[in-house]
Amino acid sequence: MIDLDPAPRPQSLTLTFFGIHVLGRDVALSSGCVIEIFERVGVTEEAVRSTLTRMVNRGLLDRHRQGRRMYFGLTPRAVAVLRDGHDRVWSTGAVNRHWRGQWTLVGFSLPEAWRRQRHDLRSRLTWGGFGPLQNGLWVAPGEADVAALLGDLGLDAHLRVFRGTVLEPTEVAQVVETAFDTGAIAAGYRAFLERWSGPADRPDDPLRRQLLLHTDWLELVRRDPHLPAEHLPADWPAIPAEELFRAIAREVAAAAGREAARLMETVPTG
Template sequence: MTSFDQAGSAPRPQSLMLTFFGVHTLGRDVALSGGSLIEVLGQAGITEDAVRSTLTRMVKRGLLERHRRGRKTYFGPTERATRVLRDGHDRIWHTGAVNRDWDGTWTLVGFSLPEAWRRERHDLRSRLVWNGFGPLQSGLWVAAGAVDVPEVVAGLGLDAHLRVFQGAAAAGPTDARTVLRTAFAVESIAKGYETFLARWSADEEETDPANALVRQLLLHTDWLEQVRQDPHLPAEHLPEDWPAADAEERFHALARRFEEPARREAASALDVIPVAGSSA
């Protein structure tokens, strides 16, 4: 079976857990039994203790909520987790990995926070990275396209410390390729896609694979990791051999191949109950 270990890195239990909920509960208003999660994630190489501790941690972080039915405990995504799952779904299936529609606009965010505000600085940078920003220089971050920054930083309480601009870069020292090379790890992003292609090449010819449920879980987790690391840079300013399009085509082919056998496995393997809606 394809495994992250073949490339020297293993998926984090929480990443696998979120992927699993995203594929099998998003839009359904259901919760999964702890036993089901232990069984499926165990096939992906995650120990029972690791699954239990991850579930407990995700409940404490407000990502999952418990539902008890008799002696069984079920877990479903909270509204907060559902927003995260929907964002991941949209990035995979709607935004895509290749940005062919850039209009030349850049969004810049400048900030200066007190030295003691380490947590606030970490939270802000995490939000910026997640939304396609890279550090252009100290205290100045940039993203390709028009980004709704108030939405990005909502709830952080840092509005008074931010300066936001949108516009086009001048020619010469601030041309688009220079901005990309300065603010973003372009080579590292490309390497991620190349690694994805190499990792999943062995599954390309299989039509109805065994262990499709776990393969689907690993595939989607791996691809979402690539998408999260990619700030959706304008394709016209990237190298001609940029591997994102080939990697996305491979993902789509395998996702289609795994979908039906994984659905059948899930129908027989998962202990599911309906719960009050968090999918809307």
């Protein structure tokens, strides 16, 4: 059995399952089948019910009652999150080979008392691939859509957004080294390779294996700022890690899909 360290959160596993097997379909899943599905990855019934309630409260799931049964479907917000994750995994990829020298910069100054707003802003910037270059100035490689990333935080008056290139005496390597912890990013990919390379340790259940694999990989790529490959070491571990992920994902897709279809109890939402 593969041991993920740390173990994936139930919400991450739930988003993974909905992203693979529900996204693009106008259906909701019964709480009972969700409980049965996640039992195979070690999530208790209590944890599943608690997670579903929290996801409803966070605007990620809608409840649909049919008689005495409760069903859960994706909200527009969840659909946007899952499509972003799908794009990061299958379109953007883990390696930035097409960088054109552009950086997006976000400067901000918030009142000292706005601790929650500052935390939310920094969390959102990190999610969007930004790193702190210096106090109050964050950068991301490429042309980041800051309006889409930060627009709902209500902080526009406190933000200054720019796009440009690095000029002497600054070097791109300095920006990468200062704003991003490349050592930690690389360590994450190496740990993924170690966890998933040994065939003797792989779960036999294809659906379980799919859920753990995709959740593990998505957590990695969402923490990866997609730094330009030309400014990273030649042996950057994201390259073999992505090849391994895609190979295993293809290997388990058909059998996991059949098992998911067997277990899913749905009602239409459209």
